[in-house]
Amino acid sequence: MIEIMLICSLIFLTLSIIAIMYRLVKGPSASDRVQALDTLGINIISGVAVFSVLMRSTGFFEVILLIGILSFIGTIAFARYLERGVVIERKHPK
Amino acid sequence: MNANIPSEVLPILLILIGTIFSLLSAIGLVRLPDVYTRSHAASKSTTLGVLFILVGTFLFFLLEEHYFSIRLFLGIFFVFLTAPVxxxxxxxxxxxxxxxxxxxxxxxxxxxxxxxxxxxTKDAEVNDTD
Known part of the structure; x- marks a missing residue:
């Protein structure tokens, strides 16, 4: 029973990832694509958490933490790039 | 039907609620018209869904195997802190x-x-380069 519910949850998460992939491919501007990437990372975190419950294993929790940190840093870097054209600013370039 | 059904029901229910929120936010991400309205679906309901799922996972391992995972707790805290930012x-x-x-x-x-x-600021930059 519990396995069936968890597998249903994984199927719905996969459907939402497919919808996000549609936005990632089609999105009119670059901001839409970065937003879709951020949401994709968060959905992958949910999928890993459900999978670790399904496997009854605690070994995937580092993956959750790592994907969260990398997705956040990637989103911040993309946003700075879209806003200013550079990721790391220097005050007086020589 | 074994005896420890009640300790499993609450985490699984939380995980299902979080899945429904994630699916609704993905539908909103497809159907809303521009990037500003889409950010409502992409930030608020997705954060709520992932928090439900992570809290459900946390409670599952806490109630079922009596395992307090500080890594998962840090993950919940980090996602809750960084997704709105x-x-x-x-x-x-x-x-x-x-x-x-x-x-x-x-x-x-x-x-x-x-x-x-x-x-x-663009004018100021032009003056700076001059």
Whole structure:
């Protein structure tokens, strides 16, 4: 029973990832694509958490933490790039 | 039906609620018209869904195997802290790089401030390079 519910949850998460992939491919501007990437990372975190419950294993929790940190840093870097054209600013370039 | 059903029901219910929120936010991400309205679906309901799922996982391992995972707790804290910040920075950069609003939108209060502001800073940059 519990396995069936968890597998249903994984199927719905996969459907939402497919919808996000549609936005990632089609999105009119670059901001839409970065937003879709951020949401994709968060959905992958949910999928890993459900999978670790399904496997009854605690070994995937580092993956959750790592994907969260990398997705956040990637989103911040993309946003700075879209806003200013550079990721790391220097005050007086020589 | 074994005896420890009640300790499993609450985490699985939380995981299912979080899955429904994630699916609804993905539908919103497909159907809403522009990047600003889409950020509502992409930040608020997705954060709520992932928090439900992570709290469900946390409670599952706490109730079922009596395992308090500090890594998962840090993950919950980190996602709760960073997802709104990422959405805010992203929408701010989208507005400043002139992504158009949807045709249905009726009001744009930031237009007078931001775009004259960026013109000023551009003039300042030009003066700096001179």
């Amino acid at each position: 990422a959405a805010h920075v992203l929408v701010r950069s989208a507005y400043r790089s002139n992504v158009a609003l949807a045709e249905e939108s009726v009001q744009d209060d930031l237009k007078d401030f931001i775009h004259t502001d960026s013109k000023k």
